[in-house]
Amino acid sequence: MTRLLALETSGNGGSVALLVDGAVTERTIATPREQTNVIVEYIDALLADAGIELGMLDGIAFGRGPGSFTGLRVATAVAQGVGLALGTPLLPVSSLAAVAQRLWREHGVEHSLICIDARMGEVFWAQFAAPGGEVAVDGDEHLSDPAAVEYRGENSWVAAGGGFAAYPTQLAALSRRAERVIADIEPLAQDLLPLATAALAAGRVSTLADALPAYLRREDAWQR
Amino acid sequence: MKVLGIETSCDETGVAVYDSADGIVAEALYSQIEIHERFGGVVPELASRDHAARLAPMIGNVVAEAGITLRDLDAVAYTAGPGLIGALMVGGSLAASLGYALGIPVIPVHHMEAHLLAAMLEPGPPAFPFLALLVSGGHTQLVAVSGLGDYELLGATLDDAAGEAFDKVARLLELPYPGGPALAKLAESGDPGAYALPRPLLNKGLELSFSGLKTAVLRLLERLGSAARDGGQGAQIRADIAASFQAAVVETLVNKCGLAMRSTGLERLVIAGGVGANRDLRRTLKERGQRDGYAVHYPRPALCTDNGAMIAYAGWCRRATAGTGLPRIEARPRWPLEALEPITSGAS
Ligand SMILES: Nc1ncnc2c1ncn2[C@@H]1O[C@H](COP(=O)(O)OP(=O)(O)OP(=O)(O)O)[C@@H](O)[C@H]1O
Ligand SMILES: [Mg+2]
Numbered sequence: 001m002t003r004l005l006a007l008e009t010s011g012n013g014g015s016v017a018l019l020v021d022g023a024v025t026e027r028t029i030a031t032p033r034e035q036t037n038v039i040v041e042y043i044d045a046l047l048a049d050a051g052i053e054l055g056m057l058d059g060i061a062f063g064r065g066p067g068s069f070t071g072l073r074v075a076t077a078v079a080q081g082v083g084l085a086l087g088t089p090l091l092p093v094s095s096l097a098a099v100a101q102r103l104w105r106e107h108g109v110e111h112s113l114i115c116i117d118a119r120m121g122e123v124f125w126a127q128f129a130a131p132g133g134e135v136a137v138d139g140d141e142h143l144s145d146p147a148a149v150e151y152r153g154e155n156s157w158v159a160a161g162g163g164f165a166a167y168p169t170q171l172a173a174l175s176r177r178a179e180r181v182i183a184d185i186e187p188l189a190q191d192l193l194p195l196a197t198a199a200l201a202a203g204r205v206s207t208l209a210d211a212l213p214a215y216l217r218r219e220d221a222w223q224r
Numbered sequence: 225m226k227v228l229g230i231e232t233s234c235d236e237t238g239v240a241v242y243d244s245a246d247g248i249v250a251e252a253l254y255s256q257i258e259i260h261e262r263f264g265g266v267v268p269e270l271a272s273r274d275h276a277a278r279l280a281p282m283i284g285n286v287v288a289e290a291g292i293t294l295r296d297l298d299a300v301a302y303t304a305g306p307g308l309i310g311a312l313m314v315g316g317s318l319a320a321s322l323g324y325a326l327g328i329p330v331i332p333v334h335h336m337e338a339h340l341l342a343a344m345l346e347p348g349p350p351a352f353p354f355l356a357l358l359v360s361g362g363h364t365q366l367v368a369v370s371g372l373g374d375y376e377l378l379g380a381t382l383d384d385a386a387g388e389a390f391d392k393v394a395r396l397l398e399l400p401y402p403g404g405p406a407l408a409k410l411a412e413s414g415d416p417g418a419y420a421l422p423r424p425l426l427n428k429g430l431e432l433s434f435s436g437l438k439t440a441v442l443r444l445l446e447r448l449g450s451a452a453r454d455g456g457q458g459a460q461i462r463a464d465i466a467a468s469f470q471a472a473v474v475e476t477l478v479n480k481c482g483l484a485m486r487s488t489g490l491e492r493l494v495i496a497g498g499v500g501a502n503r504d505l506r507r508t509l510k511e512r513g514q515r516d517g518y519a520v521h522y523p524r525p526a527l528c529t530d531n532g533a534m535i536a537y538a539g540w541c542r543r544a545t546a547g548t549g550l551p552r553i554e555a556r557p558r559w560p561l562e563a564l565e566p567i568t569s570g571a572s
Contacts, residue, residue, distance in 0.1 A: 036316065036554070040321060040553070041550050054325055069269060070310045073314055074313060076317075077280075077321070081319070081320070084325075085325035208280045209277075222267050
């Protein structure tokens, strides 16, 4: 059976989760500031509780963003450190997809538009479909002005993510089309696990050099 | 004992392995100059991105070059501050998980302590106690060093750091980024006596100040106008300004060191930090030391600017302070040197 560790620190806090023989355990991190204090401790505690060692993992999943740049580098670098030391396969997973996965797990949502605050007056967003619970991005992940966010499709869908709280006026018309708006939702590490399991089964693992964050905001955004 | 050192506090990614029996056995340094030069200064987010992309493979390469495997390491040391918070977090996160996965101690290192211990990596290292002149991009400090971790700040700049002054004046002279080394190069073909520039606070205790000097260069350039810009004559004027500026900085630093050496009665002076790579400063201090009877130690220029070797070495010196618990990722953007505690065992 598969044994996977998952790290998600791209949002407002984060979590660490462990999958061992179908059983999932998780520890949540309350604030971004806490990430650096507890992430190693939580990994160790989850492994100890499950009675396994770091070297017995089949892979390490991490939320590769988009999200807080500083935060997602914590998960990335921690995953890289273990990959470097033990050769553990690395599995970068979209943090937006993790939110869509959580919507499926908690509410059975099959169609969603995830939109989170990207600062600088912009949002990260993408549309997801989860037929039978298998979450997949429908189209691309975007960084744009909130006014450019759209949902394409005739089916009913759920709007989710902090973007809807950060830009209520710009996203008002779009929100009215949604079946429901859940702005107060964060990606969790446990929701990276199904996506990472599928990636591992398909052989989609990353090397150290390409297990990197997906920032979406390009370097020329800093061009003066 | 073998210690891996990781430096990511600013715009260079540095990795090295220090072996207590053989010294530095492998090292690599990547400077992000090309990333930041079009901005005229370090862009913190872009610095963090590059560290995150480069560090892990770089560690693999350096360890291989040392002819060992990660399993042969006894500790991992990393720069925990001071520096850019996001950049520090990359090195800290990777160091903590690497050390955890290998089951070895993880040692947070103070970047300025590492700078001031860098001279120990050279043959004939200085013995404690000594006076350290820390002159870098972010710091200009005179520190009485009684032992490892036992530091007393005697004086510091009230405004700009010396390296910062070099970089700002270089920009005024339209020199390529990073300015310090370019300015020093230009000064070689100039006359240091051409322009009388101020030596702020020259004989007033151990406090330093460089922002007035920078302003004086700005005023001088305004006064000279197009004469300093045009043709071969302008080029010579700019070289003369560079040389005069460098002479003012060097004289100020050398004087303050002399003052501090006299008032403390210390017998050894150690130079550390990027401006310590300046040839004129090194030569003048050496001469002054010979004249006034104190020894002057400085590491080779590559060990003056940021590097992984000094972090690995400082980590080794601090091995006794490494906790036995699970590593936490420490990143302290501001962290005064005097906050460090003396440690009893360590360097040799
Ligand atoms: N030959 C030189 N002459 C004068 N200045 C130099 C020379 N070489 C480097 N510098 C200056 O040294 C500084 C870089 O040194 P260093 O890398 O130690 O600083 P930093 O790491 O940016 O700052 P800190 O160590 O204070 O955090 C820059 O300001 C640079 O201009
Ligand atoms: Mg430095």
